Amino acid sequence: MVPFFPISFLILGFFSLILHTIYVYSRFGVKDVPNERSLHDTVTKKSGGMFFIPLFLVATLLFYFYPQWTDSAFVFPSPNHINDFYLLLAGIFIFSILGFVDDLIHLTPKLRLILELGIVFVCLWGIGPRTSSFGYTSIPQIVQIIFLTVFLVFGINLVNFMDGMDWYLVLTFTICFFSIGIVLPNFFSKPNFGYSLYTILFLSMFGFMFYNFPKAKLFMGDSGSLALGFFVLFLPLLFHHDSQSPDTDHPMLWDLTDYFYLFPFFWIDGIFILIKRFIQKKHLFQAHREHLYQKLTETNLGKVGSLVVFSLLNLFVLCLHFLFQHLRLGKFTILFGLFFVSLIMYAFLWVCALRKNLA
Numbered sequence: 001m002v003p004f005f006p007i008s009f010l011i012l013g014f015f016s017l018i019l020h021t022i023y024v025y026s027r028f029g030v031k032d033v034p035n036e037r038s039l040h041d042t043v044t045k046k047s048g049g050m051f052f053i054p055l056f057l058v059a060t061l062l063f064y065f066y067p068q069w070t071d072s073a074f075v076f077p078s079p080n081h082i083n084d085f086y087l088l089l090a091g092i093f094i095f096s097i098l099g100f101v102d103d104l105i106h107l108t109p110k111l112r113l114i115l116e117l118g119i120v121f122v123c124l125w126g127i128g129p130r131t132s133s134f135g136y137t138s139i140p141q142i143v144q145i146i147f148l149t150v151f152l153v154f155g156i157n158l159v160n161f162m163d164g165m166d167w168y169l170v171l172t173f174t175i176c177f178f179s180i181g182i183v184l185p186n187f188f189s190k191p192n193f194g195y196s197l198y199t200i201l202f203l204s205m206f207g208f209m210f211y212n213f214p215k216a217k218l219f220m221g222d223s224g225s226l227a228l229g230f231f232v233l234f235l236p237l238l239f240h241h242d243s244q245s246p247d248t249d250h251p252m253l254w255d256l257t258d259y260f261y262l263f264p265f266f267w268i269d270g271i272f273i274l275i276k277r278f279i280q281k282k283h284l285f286q287a288h289r290e291h292l293y294q295k296l297t298e299t300n301l302g303k304v305g306s307l308v309v310f311s312l313l314n315l316f317v318l319c320l321h322f323l324f325q326h327l328r329l330g331k332f333t334i335l336f337g338l339f340f341v342s343l344i345m346y347a348f349l350w351v352c353a354l355r356k357n358l359a
Contacts, residue, residue: 009199012204023218024045049099053204057089098115100222128145148237148256152234163224167212171311179318182261183258187236197235265342295353
C-alpha cells in the first residue's frame with residue numbers, strides 16, 4: 001500500500017462515483033430546465049451538492065475518529081482547535097441544507113440573506129477570528145466579526161452567482177488550493193488541517209466532477225455552491241500559526257486582502273458585473289448571461305476553451321504571486337501589482353470576447 005495514498009482514498013472516490021451515477025441516471029431528483037439565460041440546452045439534474053457535501057462531512061468525521069484508515073496521511077485539529085473544526089463542518093452542512101431548500105422552493109432573496117448573515121455571524125463569533133486588515137492587527141474583534149460577516153456572505157453569494165458553467169467552480173477551487181499555500185506557506189502543515197480537508201473534498205467530489213465535465217449531466221446547484229463558498233472563504237480564518245512574517249515583526253496572519261489571491265479573475269468578473277448591472281438599474285439577483293466566462297462560450301472557444309483561458313489566466317497570476325513572494329516584495333506592492341495586471345488582462349479579454357471570433 002502506498003503510504004501517501006491509502007486504499008481508503010480509492011474507496012471514497014469510487015463510492016462518490018457510484019453515488020453520483022445513481023443520482024444522474026435515476027428518475028428522482030431536482031431538474032434544471034434551460035431558459036434563454038442558461039448555458040445548457042437540455043434538462044439536466046442539479047443539486048449535486050446534496051451528495052458530495054454529506055459525503056465530505058461523513059468522510060471527514062470518519063477519518064478524524066479513525067486516523068488509522070489514512071495511514072497518518074491527514075492532519076486534523078488539536079484539542080485546542082476542535083471547536084473551530086466542528087463550527088466549520090456545521091456551517092458547511094447548514095449552508096448545504098439552505099441551498100437545497102432554495103433549489104426546491106426558491107427562497108426570497110431577503111429571507112435567504114438574513115439566514116446567511118445569521119449563520120456566518122454565529123460561526124465567526126464561535127471561532128473568534130484572528131486576522132489583519134490591510135496589515136493592521138489592532139482592530140477590535142467585534143468590528144472584525146461584523147465586517148467579515150458581511151464580506152463572507154457577499155463572497156458566498158458571488159460564488160453562487162458565478163456557478164453557471166460546467167467545471168468552472170471545480171477548476172477555480174483547484175487553483176485556490178495552491179493559492180492559499182503561497183499566501184500562507186504553513187497552511188497545509190500541523191496544527192493546520194487545510195490540506196486534509198481539501199483532499200477529502202476533492203475525493204468526495206470525484207463523481208460530481210466526472211459528470212460535470214462539459215457537456216455536464218449534473219450541476220451542483222445552490223446546495224453545493226453555497227456550501228463550497230462557505231468552505232473556501234471560512235477555512236483560512238482557522239489558520240493558527242505564530243511564526244513571524246518575513247516583512248514585519250508581527251505573527252503571520254490571514255489578511256482580508258489575501259482573499260483576492262484565491263481566485264483573482266473570479267472576483268474581478270463577479271464584482272464588475274454587479275456594479276455594471278447596478279448602474280444599469282437591473283435586478284442584481286436575476287440570472288443573466290453577462291459574465292465574461294459566459295461571453296467567451298459564445299465565441300469559437302466554447303465551454304472547454306473558456307475553461308482553459310480562465311484557468312491559464314488564474315495560473316499566470318498564481319505564478320506571478322509566487323515570483324513576487326520569492327523576490328520579497330512588500331505586501332501592498334504585490335497586491336496592487338497583481339490587481340493591476342489582472343485588471344488589464346480582464347479588460348483585454350473582454351474586448352476580444354465582444355468580437356466573438358476568438359479561436
